[in-house]
Amino acid sequence: MTAIATVILGAGSGTRMKSKLPKVLHQVAGRAMISHLLGTLEELDPTKTIVVVAPGMDNVRAEVYPAEIAVQEEALGTAHAVGAALDTLMGFDGDVLILYGDTPLLTADTLKNLVEARRQGNDTAVAVLGFEPVDPTGYGRLVTTASGELEAIVEELDATDEIRKIRFSNSGVMAISGSHIADLIGAVENKNSKAEYYLTDIIEIARKKGLICTAVKSADTELLGVNNRVQLAQAEKIVQKRWRTTAMLAGATLIDPDSVFFSHDTVLGQDVIIEPNVFFGPGVSVGDNVRIKANSHIEGAVIGAGSQIGPFARLRPGAEISEDVKIGNFVEVKKSRLEKGAKVSHLSYIGDARVGAEANIGAGTITCNYDGYNKYKTDIGAGAFIGSNTALVAPVAIGDGAIVGAGSTITKSVEANALAVERAIESIKPGWAKRFRELKKRLTK
Numbered sequence: 001m002t003a004i005a006t007v008i009l010g011a012g013s014g015t016r017m018k019s020k021l022p023k024v025l026h027q028v029a030g031r032a033m034i035s036h037l038l039g040t041l042e043e044l045d046p047t048k049t050i051v052v053v054a055p056g057m058d059n060v061r062a063e064v065y066p067a068e069i070a071v072q073e074e075a076l077g078t079a080h081a082v083g084a085a086l087d088t089l090m091g092f093d094g095d096v097l098i099l100y101g102d103t104p105l106l107t108a109d110t111l112k113n114l115v116e117a118r119r120q121g122n123d124t125a126v127a128v129l130g131f132e133p134v135d136p137t138g139y140g141r142l143v144t145t146a147s148g149e150l151e152a153i154v155e156e157l158d159a160t161d162e163i164r165k166i167r168f169s170n171s172g173v174m175a176i177s178g179s180h181i182a183d184l185i186g187a188v189e190n191k192n193s194k195a196e197y198y199l200t201d202i203i204e205i206a207r208k209k210g211l212i213c214t215a216v217k218s219a220d221t222e223l224l225g226v227n228n229r230v231q232l233a234q235a236e237k238i239v240q241k242r243w244r245t246t247a248m249l250a251g252a253t254l255i256d257p258d259s260v261f262f263s264h265d266t267v268l269g270q271d272v273i274i275e276p277n278v279f280f281g282p283g284v285s286v287g288d289n290v291r292i293k294a295n296s297h298i299e300g301a302v303i304g305a306g307s308q309i310g311p312f313a314r315l316r317p318g319a320e321i322s323e324d325v326k327i328g329n330f331v332e333v334k335k336s337r338l339e340k341g342a343k344v345s346h347l348s349y350i351g352d353a354r355v356g357a358e359a360n361i362g363a364g365t366i367t368c369n370y371d372g373y374n375k376y377k378t379d380i381g382a383g384a385f386i387g388s389n390t391a392l393v394a395p396v397a398i399g400d401g402a403i404v405g406a407g408s409t410i411t412k413s414v415e416a417n418a419l420a421v422e423r424a425i426e427s428i429k430p431g432w433a434k435r436f437r438e439l440k441k442r443l444t445k
């Protein structure tokens with residue numbers, strides 16, 4: 001297979017997103033759109049990958065590192081953007097695959113098919129990936145001959161009513177022969193309603209040179225272009241659907257798949273059961289036989305085999321849950337390690353802590369990890385028992401097997417197997433309540 005170079009265009013201002021963030025950094029399934037593409041491209045093993053950015057897009061540069069960068073000084077159109085990458089393609093005569101950074105749902109197989117189509121027949125200079133969206137409004141339309149050759153791509157704004165009726169649309173993805181690309185791009189003019197250099201014009205230019213162009217049809221679920229937040233939500237929907245299907249086919253039970261949201265990197269073990277309304281942010285790995293109960297929010301967390309999470313649990317970055325741990329309702333865990341068999345069953349905050357094996361944390365326990373300036377650690381030993389409504393004021397350590405009485409505010413470390421109670425002495429006045437009620441009754445008569 002001859003070499004492939006890929007060029008991803010990401011220099012557009014993304015006006016329609018109404019955002020300060022460059023469009024290609026907007027996320028789908030917790031990952032920037034442009035990174036989805038870069039991940040897909042890895043499967044094609046390209047000779048080089050060039051990302052076209054605008055001046056000052058340092059955040060895009062950082063996101064795509066170590067891809068090569070070409071700077072398009074001014075956003076004068078998609079052909080002009082490809083022009084900015086031509087220097088780095090000098091002498092390359094394989095296939096140049098052009099992708100738009102706002103088309104994140106492509107699969108590697110589809111791209112391979114496109115490159116194959118470009119390589120068929122000696123004179124095929126350009127192969128374009130087309131699709132038939134339910135509503136083609138906004139897309140360039142593909143004009144084909146009776147024999148299936150691609151004659152032209154006409155942008156919506158420049159199209160006649162007749163052409164607008166065509167549903168076959170331009171995805172923006174093209175494979176262009178490396179030996180023709182410089183000539184084709186060099187010939188593009190900006191005589192159109194937006195006064196931009198359209199990449200789509202290279203089709204007519206190629207045909208005038210006697211070269212052949214072809215269109216390959218692909219599934220519309222892969223080719224959605226994201227120009228505004230409505231389309232961003234549509235892309236999210238498509239990705240989530242793919243993920244749910246993959247998760248179920250790989251051995252997870254999703255009781256209500258449509259209400260479970262994954263990230264691009266969620267890892268699930270076997271026989272995981274996920275109840276309705278669960279959200280996974282990036283960086284989550286779930287071991288075998290874990291049950292995640294309804295309405296839980298989980299990000300940056302590792303969950304060991306056999307653990308139970310939720311309902312209504314919140315696991316934040318740095319939550320390390322070992323095997324057979326129980327995290328119950330309204331429990332928040334951040335940057336803490338819970339060792340095998342530990343239980344935090346109700347209404348607790350565990351932050352910057354270690355909870356030893358088989359320790360039992362009572363309802364309403366709070367690790368007070370922050371004094372307004374710095375964060376401090378709480379260490380709870382194996383088998384310790386923390387009574388309900390305890391405040392553990394960090395830095396503090398509770399030794400193995402120690403017991404803390406309910407309602408205590410613990411500021412000094414407790415040695416192993418000790419009892420710590422911090423409470424005012426309870427005073428009991430017999431009959432007081434009855435006398436109080438009688439007094440109130442007399443006064444309100």
Ligand code: UD1
Pocket residue numbers: 009010011012013014023024052072074075076077078080081100101102103138139140141153155169170171172197198199200224225226227
């Ligand atoms: C483009 C196509 C249209 C196609 C659609 C598919 C052209 C002229 N039109 O329209 O036929 O149906 O995509 O989604 O190509 N960009 C630059 N520099 C620029 C302009 C754009 O890098 O000067 C980048 C953008 O960041 C974006 C991509 O090119 O990633 C496409 O630009 P966009 O403005 O979204 O084009 P569409 O109007 O969607």
Ligand code: MG
Pocket residue numbers: 100102225226227
């Ligand atoms: Mg677009």
